[in-house]
Amino acid sequence: MSELVPGGNMPLPDGAITVRVPGPFDVSALITDDGGRVRGDGDFVFYNQPSAPGARLAGDTLTVDPLRLRPGATRVTVVISPAEPGTPLLRLPAPTLHVSSPAGRPLARFTPPRPGQETVLLLAEIYRRGGGWKLRALGQGYADGLAGLARDFGVDVLDEGTGTATAPGAEPGSATRGASRGRAPAPTPASPPAPSARPSRPTAPAAPRAGTWPTPSTPPVPQARSHSPAMGAPDSPAPDGFLSLVNSARAAAGSPPVALDARLTSAARAHAGAMASAGRLAVEGGDGLSLYQRVTAAGYTYLTVGEHLVSGPRTSAEFVEYCLSEEQPGRILRERAFLHAGLAYVGDGPSGDIYWTALWARPLTPGDLARTVSEVVALTNRERAGAGLPPLATDPLLATAAQAHSADMVARAFYSHTSPEGSRPWDRAAAAGARRRSIGENIACGQRSPAEVVDGWMNSPGHRANILEPDFTHIGIGFAGGGPAGTYWTQLFGA
8 A cells, every 4th residue: 555645646446446534524526627627516526416427425435436537527636624614624633545446455545744724625636647547645725715626626606795606515605705816915004915815735746755856757756665574683784884885876876975964864863763663654753753854953954855764674785775676765865966864773672673764965055045946936937938928037025035934834844824923925025125016925845846846836726826927027936945844935926
């Protein structure tokens, strides 16, 4: 069974599959074409309309038979919302998606990053690729509920008092009114801005936690975590031996050597200990800290980071041998971008398992940050050019606000357009000295490259609307590594 991370995908077997989300949630589905739009009300499956061609809902379980979907359908998006309308998802247990084969064999499981104030979550999508079908983990939340979700998928939802249309699953007359998704007017003394109804998380795939920097044509892959049988007590690993083996393999691939870094080794040791205590391989330890938080806490500020989480090998030589024998772990070990490494293992006494953590990283330099920001701007402007729109000019004041927000999300481990004390995008822009008449913001977390994050924003209707907003004239970009998700990106637009 595959453990998926946001953006991870996997091929599906032929025939119907079942998707289950246990807990206090309502499960629903949207059936769309390649443009991501529903054709009509019949393309919604929810508790008041539990079936459509190729899709059937029974309690917390959705059954999808891709070959029986309506003509033209190429995607089924699985959505959850609280069973008690209006309840923020953060007040409920973490949702987990369970996917099974036609024969009932478990295929995949996905638990998204902990939601915040969102009341709707796009959990996963089943989509056609070539001649087959695949599953992709998502994790995009909507703060304005099913109404905002329905609008982004092409369903007209009327404001209260103007009609009777409501989002599927919403109570008639409930909060179907929303501010303009994508931007809000800059505040004036007479009229404070309405909250942005921007989806809080992108549909875009978060990069695989393998830590490589895929190109736009490289599909996301599941995390390269590996679990091999424990083989007894280890010999004492020799760091020098580890480094020579690693650098020999890197040299053969044309990659520069890495050097051991004491900060990465310290973070690796702490994380291996946390995994041993919890008895499982995971990016987040039983103490609630992610591997990336341990890296930044150790004093290492990174541009990119990768990891190997493995149990079983007895020596560092066996560890390296395992990594080189598998495609994805081997790709990480040979990745050209990495300059530093750290390695540690901790034994779980009762079980005899050995938990290894290897970290690979490139430090964040001013030059690397400038190149990353410049690439995000260039890719954004390329999308605008393709839509016949003028390019956005960089604004240093918007850039200051965007960078501060990315760094703040890392430092305080939150992910939202609204900071813990309540400041919003236009507040942050004004505090940085920007005097724009309107402000918009896109955020993302987990993506490992400019190409991946821009591609993700463009695959999300609300975020795409910001990028292609004709009124916007300026942009600022923020990027920071760390926090629970590993990377945090901010686009701040102004007009």
